[in-house]
Amino acid sequence: MAYRPDPVRVYGHWLLAAAGLSLAAAAIGYGIPKVLPTFHLDPLALGLIYAVIALGLNIVNGQAGQFSIGHAAFAGIGAYTAGGLSTMVGPRLFGWGPGMPAQLDSPAAAVFFMASLLAGGLVAALFGYLVGIPTLRLRGDYLAIATLGFGEIMRVVLDNTASLGGPLGMHGIPRFTTYPVIGVALVLTLIVCRNIATSVPGRCFVALREDEIAAESLGIATTRVKVNAMALSAGVAGIGGGLLAHRLGSYMPVDLSWVRSVEFVLMVVLGGSGSITGTVIAAITLGMLPGEMLQLTKWPWLQKLIGNKMVVYSVLLIVMMLVRSLWFKGGWELSFQWMRDSAARLRRRLSRREGPANG
Amino acid sequence: MASDPGHLVAPVPDAMLELQSVSRFFGGLAAVRNLDMAIGRGSIHGLIGPNGAGKTTVFNLITGATPLSSGSIRMEGREIGHLAPHAINRLGVARTFQNIRLFKGISVFENVRTAGSWRSGYGWIHGLVQGYTFHLREAELHQRTSELLDEFGLAHRAKEPAGALPYGEQRRLEILRALATRPKLLLLDEPAAGLNASETDALMQLVERILEQYELTILVIEHDMRMVMELCDTITVLDLGEKICEGDPAAVRNDPLVIQAYLGRGDTVDASDQ
Numbered sequence: 001m002a003y004r005p006d007p008v009r010v011y012g013h014w015l016l017a018a019a020g021l022s023l024a025a026a027a028i029g030y031g032i033p034k035v036l037p038t039f040h041l042d043p044l045a046l047g048l049i050y051a052v053i054a055l056g057l058n059i060v061n062g063q064a065g066q067f068s069i070g071h072a073a074f075a076g077i078g079a080y081t082a083g084g085l086s087t088m089v090g091p092r093l094f095g096w097g098p099g100m101p102a103q104l105d106s107p108a109a110a111v112f113f114m115a116s117l118l119a120g121g122l123v124a125a126l127f128g129y130l131v132g133i134p135t136l137r138l139r140g141d142y143l144a145i146a147t148l149g150f151g152e153i154m155r156v157v158l159d160n161t162a163s164l165g166g167p168l169g170m171h172g173i174p175r176f177t178t179y180p181v182i183g184v185a186l187v188l189t190l191i192v193c194r195n196i197a198t199s200v201p202g203r204c205f206v207a208l209r210e211d212e213i214a215a216e217s218l219g220i221a222t223t224r225v226k227v228n229a230m231a232l233s234a235g236v237a238g239i240g241g242g243l244l245a246h247r248l249g250s251y252m253p254v255d256l257s258w259v260r261s262v263e264f265v266l267m268v269v270l271g272g273s274g275s276i277t278g279t280v281i282a283a284i285t286l287g288m289l290p291g292e293m294l295q296l297t298k299w300p301w302l303q304k305l306i307g308n309k310m311v312v313y314s315v316l317l318i319v320m321m322l323v324r325s326l327w328f329k330g331g332w333e334l335s336f337q338w339m340r341d342s343a344a345r346l347r348r349r350l351s352r353r354e355g356p357a358n359g
Numbered sequence: 360m361a362s363d364p365g366h367l368v369a370p371v372p373d374a375m376l377e378l379q380s381v382s383r384f385f386g387g388l389a390a391v392r393n394l395d396m397a398i399g400r401g402s403i404h405g406l407i408g409p410n411g412a413g414k415t416t417v418f419n420l421i422t423g424a425t426p427l428s429s430g431s432i433r434m435e436g437r438e439i440g441h442l443a444p445h446a447i448n449r450l451g452v453a454r455t456f457q458n459i460r461l462f463k464g465i466s467v468f469e470n471v472r473t474a475g476s477w478r479s480g481y482g483w484i485h486g487l488v489q490g491y492t493f494h495l496r497e498a499e500l501h502q503r504t505s506e507l508l509d510e511f512g513l514a515h516r517a518k519e520p521a522g523a524l525p526y527g528e529q530r531r532l533e534i535l536r537a538l539a540t541r542p543k544l545l546l547l548d549e550p551a552a553g554l555n556a557s558e559t560d561a562l563m564q565l566v567e568r569i570l571e572q573y574e575l576t577i578l579v580i581e582h583d584m585r586m587v588m589e590l591c592d593t594i595t596v597l598d599l600g601e602k603i604c605e606g607d608p609a610a611v612r613n614d615p616l617v618i619q620a621y622l623g624r625g626d627t628v629d630a631s632d633q
């Protein structure tokens with residue numbers, strides 16, 4: 001092979017990207033709360049956290065094409081694990097009182113919080129792995145039903161586990177998920193998803209979605225790849241669940257129900273199944289919606305008209321479905337490559353416009 | 360004479376692939392029964408027979424897509440009968456499909472690159488970190504893919520979705536995609552199906568070219584007799600799951616059992632097969 005990439009260039013780009021992404025995390029973490037009016041902050045925070053969970057689902061559902069309707073359960077497993085660590089282990093380690101600290105009060109507590117989020121992700125990934133082994137032999141509708149069943153089982157189990165709060169769920173989870181935490185988590189999730197999608201593991205996922213039999217015949221170990229996709233996907237969703245629990249302050253078995261799972265599926269589908277950019281946009285939009293609709297109380301007549309979340313949902317769904325085909329066609333991504341390409345296109349167009357004027 | 364089992368396996372001293380009394384039953388139906396076959400290194404071996412003769416089942420057995428009922432399949436002396444399809448591909452067997460199975464939604468380039476990806480030489484960690492090793496291996500993969508597309512005239516289609524290609528080019532792309540796994544043995548399942556005469560000629564040239572250039576051995580199922588007769592060194596004829604004849608094209612063309620399998624038999628012919 002004649003061509004060898006230049007290490008200086010490679011690591012230069014790498015550092016540049018790292019700097020840019022840190023900036024992006026800082027912008028989300030510190031910029032948004034400064035700029036945005038307060039009443040938008042809570043809905044947006046939910047939207048951003050949903051984006052993490054939806055990005056997780058996007059791996060298995062959008063990229064690998066394995067239809068899962070159980071991701072609220074994976075998020076819930078992450079939420080209960082991280083939340084449990086914070087409410088049961090945290091007080092003993094850090095002497096948190098019954099009211100819980102309003103924020104992370106020491107570096108050690110911050111590390112503990114990060115560790116508990118990761119633990120939530122790992123436990124969810126483990127469940128994803130275990131669920132994946134038997135169910136991923138199924139295809140299409142059958143896999144959807146199996147994952148749906150898994151989600152409902154988890155919900156019922158939690159409903160009947162008194163030590164985890166039973167149907168009332170887990171309460172008094174410290175609200176550690178501030179904007180900076182969300183910024184870092186979302187950017188890290190984006191990096192993981194993007195890097196997987198642009199390398200061999202992600203290509204194997206897509207091959208699986210496109211044609212499993214062909215993929216297998218081309219040396220891709222489809223069963224293993226599927227289980228990996230499921231575990232990774234569940235893990236990311238689990239971290240998102242942990243974030244959500246520490247934002248809301250409570251987490252209930254109802255949050256694991258299939259209705260929630262379907263909402264995540266909607267985010268992925270509306271985002272253009274497989275598109276990371278689209279998933280984030282759709283997740284933020286749908287995630288913000290219920291919170292933003294509280295604003296409607298200012299206009300009672302409008303609230304009467306579209307006061308129900310479901311009304312707006314359905315209209316939004318139809319509109320997004322129509323627009324989606326224009327917007328996210330061909331798995332469009334807001335990527336560095338796309339930016340370079342469109343800059344080049346723009347230059348060409350500008351020079352062409354000059355051309356006839358000169359000639 | 361040509362169907363005498365004794366001399367069928369013998370004339371292949373250096374076999375790439377050997378099938379020994381391979382059978383596959385679907386319930387009571389013997390899709391393939393007691394098939395012995397050896398494919399010489401560097402040869403083009405044809406597999407023909409009327410519809411339902413079990414040709415594609417033989418492909419599925421070799422590639423592991425369908426498990427064996429009994430018998431053994433050896434690739435370069437190594438038993439592969441029990442392996443999963445992806446493992447068999449990694450030992451150097453690649454195939455195309457009768458009803459083209461491209462990754463239709465992704466680009467031509469991605470189709471070929473994905474196929475070569477298990478040879479990329481990096482895994483999850485490098486993919487996640489995307490440091491120097493990743494970029495080096497990706498550059499190599501990119502170059503191999505571009506070379507393959509350049510060489511076989513699909514470079515100008517590289518960015519188009521594979522499903523948007525004309526039929527003939529889809530066939531070609533499927534062969535390229537199989538080649539991207541750098542196989543030693545390539546199985547082509549009716550590569551000329553649906554092609555017109557000039558496209559078939561182009562295909563034959565392509566097959567002969569890749570045979571030499573990539574030091575391949577090729578096993579081909581084909582209904583286009585002109586192509587089979589011109590291309591193949593050896594031909595095996597299947598009928599109702601059993602081998603009825605094997606030999607060079609001239610011998611096969613004149614074999615009475617083959618003619619009978621394809622055209623049926625008149626009342627005057629005695630039912631002496633089996």
